[in-house]
Amino acid sequence: MDVNQYLEMFIEESKEHLQACSEHLLELEKNPEDLTIVGEIFRSAHTLKGMSATMGFEDLANLTHKMENVLDAIRNEKIVVTPEILDVVFESVDHLEEMVMDIAAGGDGKRDVTGTVALLKQIESGEAIEAGEVAEEMPATIENTQLTYDDYEKSIILQSFEQAFNAYEIAVSLREDCLLKAARVMMVFQVLETEGEVIKTSPSVESLEEEQFDQTFHIAFLTQTASEELQAKIMKVSEVSEVLITAIEAEQLKPEEKQESVEQATSKAASEKATQTEQVASTKKTNSAKTPAKKAAAPVGNKTIRVNIERLDILMNLFEELVIDRGRLQSISSEVNHNELNETVERMSRVMGDLQNIILTMRMVPVETVFNRFPKMIRQLSRELNKKISLEIIGAETELDRTVIDEIGDPLVHLIRNSVDHGIESPAERAANGKPEEGTVVLRAYHSGNHVFIEIEDDGAGINKDKVLAKALAKGVVTPEQAETMSDKQINELILASGFSTAEVISDVSGRGVGLDVVKTTIESLGGNISIDSIQGSGSVFSIQLPLTLSIISVMLVEIEQEIYAIPLSSIIETSIIKHEEILNAHNQKVINYRGTVVPLVFLEDIFEVPRPEPKADDFHSVVVVRKGEKLAGLVVDSFIGQQEIVLKSLGDYLTNIFAISGATILGNGKVALIVDCNALIK
């Protein structure tokens, strides 16, 4: 079999499975008793083993096999989970990752793992004897046509009983003359999804989608809704002729052969009710973000295809060209002022607006893809530094443009390392300060307006302002005069200044010669900014603000003499026209009174040194009020042209660091307009 064409898919899927393994292992570390997690890891490992064997990567398959044996023994309660065992399993996963990376880089995935294999064998034979054979017999996928359940599904059903869920077997019959069976099935699933969780179907979801069934199909379903209500709801789907709902009883699940282990687990649960149920509840909770999503997605067969990112990039580039042409068309049609042309152009603009949304969202990736490497990193770091740290991730599903995602990884690694190394104190120190021994790092992502915020919060020592200031003065980052007037926040942010590094002892973790200024530069080059809040003794928050996308933005076009500039809409508060008399003087600075606050005026013609043949004598001034954080400024221009969507272009390598210009764009008439960087204009 020619497997090359599947290689890419294999690599992608292997990475996903390995990621799932690491995530679940971390969970298992927190809840060593929870055997359902082991089941999950086992599944991933099993699939990986199968795939790599098919693809002919023997080493990969072998190591996975050994790991699987250990997992199976754990699952069958022949081995008790200990941190030592987990270490070895983590190590195996690391090896597997390396192998997959090697394959991805064109290698053969070979790697010396004898040490790990020996350890795995030791664990396996030390406490379990026949685990290896059992693993072979274990069905990892369910292809039965009847509704029978494997151990894993049974345990889910049994667990759900404890949480007052009902399990039903639903038999749905469609009318004989039903034409779009797959569509009806989909609608039934949609109804069910709002009510609970589908755990199994017969025939399988794939067959259902391909309409490979007669008139009736069966669904195993967990819900808190009453069966009558459920029946009524499903009946509402047209062309459904009959719905039969029978409850699944706990007893039904027991007389099967391989029931002992699950039973043991449940009887154990009964005896240790207090602890066990609590644990189940808590794992459910942490799982809720990921597992149900996965489970819910699986039955409906979320129809996705994998598309090469390059193609998406090409699509985006072509679309950018279109956006430029649209601008050109718009300006032509407004000049010509032909009714039909206007209508067509307007219609086209609307369609393009929709198209733009779709293309942009298509390129959106959840930050999870960046975040998911951090739990393991934190685990490693806390070992290295002998600190106790727990990482909490909030909002991993927040989506960001791929261009931003690609760039944000390294700065985040840097910041997290910084928090762990400098922020969180050693357990002894923490105990002495009356804090829990375990430090917490919270990684939070959320959308707000046209921006995405990523925050890294730790409950560590916070920033020692005096020390920072002293160091900044010593290194000449600030002058004593400047230091006098600095706010606490400004002092905190000194640690981001170039030429500053607080680590007294250069550790392997964060003192790598590059300071946090690299982080700041990277984030600013992405059009974002970073700020720090810190309370000495109780922790710091690093907050990063990032634009949703880097390719197309909305701007307000303004004119100064003959020149056109673009001001990003995201920083504009409003535009207004003021009378000359309204301009006041305060400390050599022209200001206006804007809704009760004093706003300094910035004359763009002065800032940009716009050549003016004769001075402008006008009684009125056009002002664009912009903001940076809480600070405002009024940009004075000659006139407003209007709002437009533009494609961001860089000025290239030759012209870098132009004051108050963040980039350029091409207008409808083919000319280049510069984009104003409002952040640079507000001090």
Add this chain to the structure above:
Amino acid sequence: MSTAIEQDNMKVIVFQLENKEYAIPVSNVQGIERLMHITRVPKTPSYVKGVINLRGVVTPIIDLRDRFNLPATENRDTERIIIVSIRNTEVGFIVDSANDVLDIKMSAIEPQPEVVGSEEEEFISGVARLDNRLLILLQLEKVLNT
């Protein structure tokens, strides 16, 4: 350009500036454009005239007359923009006119004479004698350095 030096001949684009002829290796030249609208970029050296839209790519433009401290020309009709690519950076040079592609023998290239006595001295990598013409070879990296 090292590849060009290994060969016997070097193909160059010849352009005029204030009655002198200059040459740039063809391998560095991306194209020659007529003068088009240039958007001024503020706070840049005076010889940076601004940026143009070169088929969707924003390209900076340098006025070589200004760069060599020559007076501005009146005859703008023949003025051309030569787009060159140096170390993956694309830049356009404004020149008086550009109309020749020549082969020059490597042996005809001499180091620059001591007494050139003009501002462009530091940008010159050598001169080439060709029949009655004297071509000044430019060192592009130097021209770009600020």
